[in-house]
Structure formats: structure tokens, C-alpha cells
Amino acid sequence: MKLRSHLVLLIVVAIIPAVAVSAVALYFFAAQTKTTVETSLVDTARALSLAVERDVRSTVSALHVLAGSADLKRGDLRAFHEHAAPVLRAWPAWDNLVVLDLAGQEFVDPSVPFGAPLPKTHAPRLSDSAMRAGFAVSEVGTGPVTSAATIAVQVPVSIDGEIRYMLAASLRTDALAELLTEQRVPAGTVGTLVDRNKIVLARTGGGERAVGQPAPPDLADNVSEMAEGHFSTVRGEGQPVFVAFSTSPVTGWTIALSTPRDALSQPFESSLKLFGGGALLVISLGVVVALMLSRRVSSSLRSLASAAAAMNSGAPVRVPRSRVQEVKAIGEALLAVHRERERSEEHRALLLADAEHRRRAAESLNDVKALVSESLEPESVAQAVVNAMARLLGAPMVVLYRTDPDSSDLVLVSEVGAPERRGWHIPRATGTVAMALETGTPVQSADVLTDPRITLEDRLRADIERSQYRAAFAVPLMVRGTAIGSLMVGDGIGRIYADEEIDLAQTFAHHAAIAMNNARLYQELRAAYDKLSVAQQQLLQAQKMEAVGRLAGGIAHDFNNLITVISGRSVMLMRELGPDHPSRRKIEIIQSTADRAADITRQLLAFSRKQLLAPKRLNVNEQVRAMLPVLERLLGEDITVTFLPDVDSGTVLADPAQIDQVLVNLLVNARDAMPHGGRIELVTANVSLTRDDLGAESEAVPGPYVMLSVQDTGEGMDAATLERIFEPFFTTKAMNRGTGLGLATVYGIIKQSGGQIVVDSHVGRGTTFRIYLPSVAADVRPDAPGPN
Ligand SMILES: Nc1ncnc2c1ncn2[C@@H]1O[C@H](COP(=O)(O)OP(=O)(O)OP(=O)(O)O)[C@@H](O)[C@H]1O
Ligand SMILES: [Mg+2]
Known part of the structure; x- marks a missing residue:
């Protein structure tokens, strides 16, 4: 159920009991009012009855006064006539005033001249009880003078204790009717005065025709039953009426006030209508007000709901300005929660960003560490470091320099945002980098161009002016207390880096330093190792060649002796057998085979350096030149030989x-x-060989050498x-x-000659043999033995 319905219901529930209670009160009030009106009508009837009685009584009193007049007592009727005339005029309700004898004969009437014949009165003779009461009232009749409806009031006149005359006044009933009309009664009320015989004496409301007529039977019946009361009946024209009546005990006359029922219930009905209308108006107003209030409240609540929804969806939160205090309080609370949430979200975002930055820094550092441990190229580590720095610090320019140990120049190793500086060697001035190197601590400047501490090398100054990266900080790359380089971060003028950022750069610089140092150590180690392994190789080779040579030499020596025997005996045998002997051919084969074997033995002896040499001072160029024709013949046509002799060959x-x-x-x-x-290219040259060139294991001695190289374009090895x-x-060649x-x-x-032979060959590209023979001064004697 909607809030609006709730409020409307609330209002209706609040109003309806009030309305119901009021309606019940109204009902009772109306009933009360009706009873009061009815009672007051009875009271009015009574008051009227009393008023009529008072009128009659005043008439009786007046008559008693007149009856006691001295004129009458004296029997002076003429004088009475004279005095009575003004009294008659003073009572306008009196139609006439007569003195009559006990037989009813009028003899004094002030309205006619004294002595004029007078009629016998139509008024009845006073009864005994009337005589005792002192007066009597007649039935209604016609006034003798005005012929209006009248009643006769009589009092006895006593003279000397004896009733002698009667004094009677005719009272006009219309005078009584005036009394009725003077009363304040509900509209439409008809007043009726009825005498003892239920004959209408007077009537108001246009009912004069009924005067003298018998009263309506229901009135007559009710009046005979009780002296005072009320009853309901229906008028001749069908109108329901309420009748209140009261009977005077003095006159026995009854006043009846007949009021239409409508007139009685009219105030109730109109107040009912008024109340109903009012209640309806109040309920409607209440409902309208409830609707308005509910609209206000529900629109505020809707705004609150949408603000709460917005809070969840992340849309901008707008809290309604409500005049409803609770809604306002909820709105403020919501806003406070929202602000708190925003604040904590901002805080969380900051924390997240910070954590993310730290994570990225750690990750980058790990990468750099991994790179340091697995890469021996300081350039790639340095590049990783500057990349990480640029990324983590958001710096537009990062450069890593190493110091050249010989010149102490700054040599750019890697960079981000400074490609024009690639390959730079900068003489050290007093830039941030130089200062960091000098002090071994980080140096920062918000503007290197105006910083009084800083003097820049010209080329660097020009580059900074061009790039506008005028803010900078540099951290040194330290290895065991020595600065071997520096990491420099450049940025727009005025940029100041936080200590944490500089610390981070220092950490990265530290790893770059380790990498660069590792690489240097590795390179040194590698060179030493390479040298060692070459020496080892050479030693092995030398030992191998030595062993093989010794073996070959020993075998060759023994073989030589054997072959000498074979050869000598086969020569002797051939001599003995003569040229035509059938076995001579076989012995010749033995002879040539022995020659070949001797040949091989000689070569083996040469290898094992056990040959007998006949060394001479000779010019290598001349030697080659002399051999060239023989060699060319040996080589065939599709091979060209070039000889490039050193002019001054030793x-x-x-x-x-x-x-x-x-x-x-x-x-x-x-x-x-x-x-x-x-x-084939033959080259000679004079060279000087060091121990390093010769190799540690070589028997050859460092010094001047003549080099002869033979280079081919063959298949290589x-x-x-x-x-x-x-x-x-x-x-690798085929058999034979x-x-x-x-x-x-x-x-x-070559070895026997104290020289050295090296070979350089590449598969598919050819081979070069280089022979080094120790050069000797031109005057050295040939018998001076060379090495071995
Ligand atoms: N210039 C060269 N280019 C390519 N391979 C060569 C060259 N010189 C020598 N070799 C290789 O070295 C091996 C040894 O050469 P070496 O002269 O000792 O023996 P050979 O030529 O095979 O036989 P021999 O010289 O006794 O007739 C060769 O079989 C060949 O494989
Ligand atoms: Mg060969």
C-alpha cells in the first residue's frame, strides 16, 4: 500500500470517529432540542393560559371595583352610569358594561343614554358556586354592541350584605387572540383558545371563522383527559402537527398551540445538513491535505530512494530538500553515509593506487634483478632500469651514464626520452650527475639552468635548453664505495621528486651498478678463461704432437735401419743376379718399395724433428720466387697463384x-x-711476435719473425x-x-727451424696457413743453430 493511501486512511480514520461522535451528539442534541421545544411550547401554552386568566381576572377586579362603587351602594344608578362610561372607554377589550338585576334585565348600560330601554341580558344567571367565587364567565357569544365574539364576565353587587344586582362586562375574544399572536412561537404555529365546553373562543393564524365553533375532536378529547400536555395529530390539510395545550383552572379555558412537525424538526435538519456538509468538507479537506502532504512526503521519499539507488550505482547523489523533518534527517544521514563512502572509496583508491605502484615497482625491480642475474650485458640491464624508472616515476627523461675509468668522462649507456644523447661522451662538469658521482649521494635540482651549484658542459646545456627538462635528480651507481655511473631523471622545470621516489631510483641504480660490475667482472673472467683454455689447448696439442713425434721418430729410426738393410741387400742381390735374371723384376719392386718406405720414414723423421738439417741464411722471398714455376706446374691451369712479397722481407x-x-x-x-x-695467395711479411702472440706453451721465442702465408679459396676445414x-x-683423402x-x-x-705454424680455416671459404720463421740479422752465420 502506498504512503499516500496510508496517510489518507490515517486522516479518514482520525476524522470519522470525531464525525461519528459529533453526529451522535448532534442526534441527541436534536432530540433534546425537540423535547425542549415541545416542552417550551407546553410552557408557552401555559403562559398564554395564565395571561388569558390574568386578563379575565383584571376584568373581574375592575368589575369588583365598580361593584363596590358608592353610586351603586346608594342605588344612584344615574351617577353610576355617568362614572362607568369613562371606565368602559378605558377598557378597549370590553365590548360593553351593564348592570342587570337578578332576573337578568339590564338597566344601566354606559354605552347607551341613561334611561334608554335595555334588553334582557343573554348572559346566564350566576350560579351559586360563581356567587361564592365572586365572579362568573359566560360562554362565548356575540357582543351586544360590536357584535364581535365576546364572553361575559359577571360579578355580584351586594348592598347591605344582600346581592342586589349583577355587574357584567363583555370581553372581546379577539383581544385574547392578540395575546396568542404576541407570543414567540415557531412559524406556522396556530394558537386556539377553547372554553370549558370545547367551543373555540379565539384562534390565530387566520382561523377566526372557527371562533364559536366546537374544537376539533382530537383536541377536545385530549383536553378533557388532562389539564396540560401535548399530542400529535394531523391537520385537515394532511400536515402532521404537534399540539401543546394548557387549561386554566380559573376559567377552565384551554390554550392549544399547534405547530407543524416540520417547523419543530427544521432546526435539527438544518443543523444536520450543516453538520453533514461541514463533516464532508472537513473529510474532503483532510483527504486533500493528506494527499498534498503525502505527495510532498512521498516525493521526498522517492528522491531519497533514488538517492540511495544512485549511491549504489555510483551516479551523482542528490538528496531532496524536504520540509519533513524525518525525511530531512534521513537525507542528511544518507548524504553523510554517501560522503563517508566516497571518502573511504577515495581512500581505498589511493591505497590501491599506492599498492599498485608498489607492486609495479617491486615487479620492475624483480625484472631488473632477474635480468641482473641472468644477463651479462650491462646495456640491457641499464635499458630495463631506465624504462622502469620512466614508467614508475612518470618521468619524461631518464638517462644512465657510466664513468669511463680512463678519462672519467660520462658515457651514456641507455636512455628514455633523450635519443639525441645516444653515444655521448661528456667531459665531467658539475651537473647533477657529476655532483652525484662526486658525493656518492643523490642530488636534486628544480632547475639545473639557474641552480647556482651547477655548471653544465656546453653540449649538455644546449640539449637541456632545447628539451626543457630543466628539473633533474641524479643518483650514483656505487660499487664498493666507488661511483661507477649515475642514473639521472629529467623533468619539467620545478618538478621536485619525493624522497621515496629518489630512494626507488637509488634501489634501481644499485642493481644497475651490480649488473655493470658483474658484466665487467664477467668480461675479465671470460678473457682470462679464454686465454687459459687456449693455452691449455696449445699445451695439449704440443704434448700430443710431442708424444706422437717421439713415437713416430722412434719407429722411423728403427724402420730406417731395417729399410737400409732391405735396400742394401736388394742392391747386392740385383748385382749378383745380373740384368737378365727372371727374378730381377721382383727384386726391383722390393727395391722401389724400400725406397718409398724410406721416403715415409724420412717424412716421419722430419715430423719428429729428427732429420738432419742443413740450415742456411736464406731470403724467403727469393726462395718462394725460385719455387714458383715448379709450383705452378704442380697446380694446374684452373688455379691462379699470386705472390705478394714484403719488399723488405727479412x-x-x-x-x-x-x-x-x-x-x-x-x-x-x-x-x-x-x-x-x-x-692461391702467397704473402710474406716481417712481424714481431710477443709471448702472448706465440702462446705460453710455445717453444718459439718472442721477437722478429718472417711470416709466409698460403691462402686458398678452397673448401676449408x-x-x-x-x-x-x-x-x-x-x-681425409681417398686411399692412395x-x-x-x-x-x-x-x-x-717449422718446429725444428724454431718457427711457428698457425692455421685459420672456414668451411666453404678457404684456408690460410701462416708460417713464422725467426728472422735473423743478415750477417748471422749459418752454423749458428736455430731453436732445435
Ligand atoms: N689447404 C687445405 N684445405 C683443406 N684441407 C686441407 C688443406 N691442407 C690440409 N688439409 C687437410 O689436412 C689433411 C692432412 O693434410 P696432409 O697434407 O697432412 O695430408 P694429405 O694431404 O691428406 O696427404 P699427403 O699430404 O700426405 O699426401 C688433409 O687430408 C686435408 O684434409
Ligand atoms: Mg698433403
Whole structure:
């Protein structure tokens, strides 16, 4: 049920009992009023009756006064006539005044001249009881003078104690009727005066014709039953009437007041109507007021409801300005709740934003940490740091510098928002970065261009003026108390960063410092490791070659002795058998095989550096140049050979035959690597080799060397092949195509000559062999032995 219905119901419920009670009160009041009116009508009837009686009594009194006059007592009737005439005139209600004898004969009448014949009176003779009472009232009759309806009032006249005459006055009934009309009675009330015989003496309300007629039977009946009372009846014309009557005990006359029922109930009905109308008006007014109030209240409540709904949906909350105090209080409470909620939501949003910022910072820091632990490129860590800084601080420019240990310049490592500074080396002045490096603490400036502490390097100043990032702070990248770089954040003029933000930058800078230091340490470690592993490799190789060489040398030595025997005996046998012997061919095969075996043995001996050398001072350029025609023949047409000699190529101490063998072996190998032709380039150069260049394990000594390189455009070698190429009998060539002793021989010769051989090869791109022979002064004697 709606509030409006509630209020209307409330009003109706409040008003209706009041109306009902009033209606009941009104009913009782009306009934009371009716009774009062009825009673007052009876009272009026009584009062009228008394008034009539008083009139009659005053007439009786007047008559008694006249009866006692001296004129009558003396029997002087003429004098009485004279005196009575003015009395008659003084009583207008009297129609006449006569003196009559006991037989009823009038003999004095002041209205006619004295002595004029007079009629016998029509008034009855006084009864005995009347005589005792002192007066009598006759029935209604016609006045002897005016012929109006009259009643005769008689008193006895006594002379000397004896009744001698009667004094009678005719009283006009219309005078009595006037009394009736003078009374204040309800409209339409008809007054009737009835005598003892129920004959109408007087009547008001236009009923004069009824005077002298018998009274209506219902009136006559009721009057005979009681002296005073009321009854209801219906008038001749059908109108219900209320009749109140009262009978005078003196005259025996009855006054009846007949009032229409309508006139009696009319005040009640009109007040009922008034009350009904009023009640209806009050109820209607109440309902209207209730509706208005309910509209006001319900519209306020609706506004409250929509304000509450708005609160939930997040729409703007508008609380109604109600004059209803409770609604106003609820509205204010709602508004307070809303404000509180908004405040707590704002607070929550702030907390959330803060937590989110912290989470992002932690996440970024974790990323950077992860990067620090897994990346050894300081640039990528530095880039991650500046990116994170720019994102977390909302800064438009972040730059990370490292200090160059040699020049102490600032070198830009990574940046956000300063691409034009990439690759910069800035001499250190006293910018925020330099100051942070100097002090090892964060430095902040709201405007670096006007800050008195700051002197900027020219190029930096120009760049700041252009970019307008004039506010800046820098934090140092510290490693064990040394600043190795700085993280700088640039922003619009006047921007001041909070301590927490600077702390955050410091944390990130710390990790960048760790990363940069780690990377430096790693690079150092890596270089040392690389060097070590090369040395190790070289050592292994040297040991291997040493072992293989010793083995090969031992075998070759023994084989050489055996082959010498085989060869010598087969020569002797051939001599003994002569040229035509059938077995000579077989012995020749033994001889050539022994030669080949001797050849191999020689090569093995060369490898194991057990050859007998005949070193000479020789010019490598000349040696190569002399060999070139032989070599070209060896190589075939689709291979071109170029020789690029160093003009001032030095002198070396070596066995020329052996050097030729080296050249042949290298060029044959190059040819074999270029089955479809290609180019071979021979180069000589004077170089100086350090211990580092030679390798820790090398037997060669640092100093000046003559380098001879043979470079081909052949198929090249993979790592596995490269590792074994100097081993004796290692070949990748088909059976009977190579023995695998070529490079082993070269290796042995070069080592025996105190030199060094290195190879650089790439599959598909070709191979370069470089031979280093120690250069000797031109005047060094050939017998001075080289290394080994
Ligand atoms: N210039 C080169 N290009 C490609 N591979 C080469 C080159 N020089 C040497 N090699 C490789 O090294 C191996 C060893 O060479 P080495 O000269 O010792 O033996 P060989 O040439 O196979 O036989 P031999 O020289 O005894 O006839 C070769 O089989 C070849 O695989
Ligand atoms: Mg070879």
C-alpha cells in the first residue's frame, strides 16, 4: 500500500470517529432540542393560559371595583352610569358594561343614554358556586354592541350584605387572540383558545371563522383527559402537527398551540445538513491535505530512494530538500553515509593506487634483478632500469651514464626520452650527475639552468635548453664505495621528486651498478678463461704432437735401419743376379718399395724433428720466387697463384730444401681443397711476435719473425679436422691419394727451424696457413743453430 493511501486512511480514520461522535451528539442534541421545544411550547401554552386568566381576572377586579362603587351602594344608578362610561372607554377589550338585576334585565348600560330601554341580558344567571367565587364567565357569544365574539364576565353587587344586582362586562375574544399572536412561537404555529365546553373562543393564524365553533375532536378529547400536555395529530390539510395545550383552572379555558412537525424538526435538519456538509468538507479537506502532504512526503521519499539507488550505482547523489523533518534527517544521514563512502572509496583508491605502484615497482625491480642475474650485458640491464624508472616515476627523461675509468668522462649507456644523447661522451662538469658521482649521494635540482651549484658542459646545456627538462635528480651507481655511473631523471622545470621516489631510483641504480660490475667482472673472467683454455689447448696439442713425434721418430729410426738393410741387400742381390735374371723384376719392386718406405720414414723423421738439417741464411722471398714455376706446374691451369712479397722481407735460418718441401706440401693441399679451381695467395711479411702472440706453451721465442702465408679459396676445414691435421697419417683423402704425412712433415720442419705454424680455416671459404720463421740479422752465420 502506498504512503499516500496510508496517510489518507490515517486522516479518514482520525476524522470519522470525531464525525461519528459529533453526529451522535448532534442526534441527541436534536432530540433534546425537540423535547425542549415541545416542552417550551407546553410552557408557552401555559403562559398564554395564565395571561388569558390574568386578563379575565383584571376584568373581574375592575368589575369588583365598580361593584363596590358608592353610586351603586346608594342605588344612584344615574351617577353610576355617568362614572362607568369613562371606565368602559378605558377598557378597549370590553365590548360593553351593564348592570342587570337578578332576573337578568339590564338597566344601566354606559354605552347607551341613561334611561334608554335595555334588553334582557343573554348572559346566564350566576350560579351559586360563581356567587361564592365572586365572579362568573359566560360562554362565548356575540357582543351586544360590536357584535364581535365576546364572553361575559359577571360579578355580584351586594348592598347591605344582600346581592342586589349583577355587574357584567363583555370581553372581546379577539383581544385574547392578540395575546396568542404576541407570543414567540415557531412559524406556522396556530394558537386556539377553547372554553370549558370545547367551543373555540379565539384562534390565530387566520382561523377566526372557527371562533364559536366546537374544537376539533382530537383536541377536545385530549383536553378533557388532562389539564396540560401535548399530542400529535394531523391537520385537515394532511400536515402532521404537534399540539401543546394548557387549561386554566380559573376559567377552565384551554390554550392549544399547534405547530407543524416540520417547523419543530427544521432546526435539527438544518443543523444536520450543516453538520453533514461541514463533516464532508472537513473529510474532503483532510483527504486533500493528506494527499498534498503525502505527495510532498512521498516525493521526498522517492528522491531519497533514488538517492540511495544512485549511491549504489555510483551516479551523482542528490538528496531532496524536504520540509519533513524525518525525511530531512534521513537525507542528511544518507548524504553523510554517501560522503563517508566516497571518502573511504577515495581512500581505498589511493591505497590501491599506492599498492599498485608498489607492486609495479617491486615487479620492475624483480625484472631488473632477474635480468641482473641472468644477463651479462650491462646495456640491457641499464635499458630495463631506465624504462622502469620512466614508467614508475612518470618521468619524461631518464638517462644512465657510466664513468669511463680512463678519462672519467660520462658515457651514456641507455636512455628514455633523450635519443639525441645516444653515444655521448661528456667531459665531467658539475651537473647533477657529476655532483652525484662526486658525493656518492643523490642530488636534486628544480632547475639545473639557474641552480647556482651547477655548471653544465656546453653540449649538455644546449640539449637541456632545447628539451626543457630543466628539473633533474641524479643518483650514483656505487660499487664498493666507488661511483661507477649515475642514473639521472629529467623533468619539467620545478618538478621536485619525493624522497621515496629518489630512494626507488637509488634501489634501481644499485642493481644497475651490480649488473655493470658483474658484466665487467664477467668480461675479465671470460678473457682470462679464454686465454687459459687456449693455452691449455696449445699445451695439449704440443704434448700430443710431442708424444706422437717421439713415437713416430722412434719407429722411423728403427724402420730406417731395417729399410737400409732391405735396400742394401736388394742392391747386392740385383748385382749378383745380373740384368737378365727372371727374378730381377721382383727384386726391383722390393727395391722401389724400400725406397718409398724410406721416403715415409724420412717424412716421419722430419715430423719428429729428427732429420738432419742443413740450415742456411736464406731470403724467403727469393726462395718462394725460385719455387714458383715448379709450383705452378704442380697446380694446374684452373688455379691462379699470386705472390705478394714484403719488399723488405727479412732473412731466416733454414734448410732451403725443407722450405721447398713445406711450400710444395701447402700448395698441393690447397690445390686438393679446390677441385674446381680457385686462387692461391702467397704473402710474406716481417712481424714481431710477443709471448702472448706465440702462446705460453710455445717453444718459439718472442721477437722478429718472417711470416709466409698460403691462402686458398678452397673448401676449408671443420673444427674436428682442424684439430688433427698435423697428426701423422691423418688424412681425409681417398686411399692412395694422400698419406696424411704432408702437414706432419711441415709441422716438424717449422718446429725444428724454431718457427711457428698457425692455421685459420672456414668451411666453404678457404684456408690460410701462416708460417713464422725467426728472422735473423743478415750477417748471422749459418752454423749458428736455430731453436732445435
Ligand atoms: N689447404 C687445405 N684445405 C683443406 N684441407 C686441407 C688443406 N691442407 C690440409 N688439409 C687437410 O689436412 C689433411 C692432412 O693434410 P696432409 O697434407 O697432412 O695430408 P694429405 O694431404 O691428406 O696427404 P699427403 O699430404 O700426405 O699426401 C688433409 O687430408 C686435408 O684434409
Ligand atoms: Mg698433403
